[in-house]
Amino acid sequence: MSMHEHVDSLRSKHARLEQLIDEELHRPLPDHVTVSRLKKEKLRIKDEIERLEHGEMQSQPTLN
Numbered sequence: 001m002s003m004h005e006h007v008d009s010l011r012s013k014h015a016r017l018e019q020l021i022d023e024e025l026h027r028p029l030p031d032h033v034t035v036s037r038l039k040k041e042k043l044r045i046k047d048e049i050e051r052l053e054h055g056e057m058q059s060q061p062t063l064n
Contacts, residue, residue: 003056010049017042 001009021038024030 003052007049007052010045010052014042014045014049017045 017038021035021042024035024038
């Protein structure tokens with residue numbers, strides 16, 4: 001899997017977590033432990049995406 005494909009996969013997971021959080025929050029009695037767990041996972045994925053994108057930008061040659 002290329003770096004680009006991996007980042008795209010992470011973005012899909014991030015979007016799916018956002019959807020799950022929204023669904024849980026709109027239930028009559030949301031489980032706040034579940035919401036908290038999902039938000040932590042979403043943040044972990046966001047950090048991973050940023051780390052990969054930043055690393056990818058670092059490895060690209062600069063134009064002078």
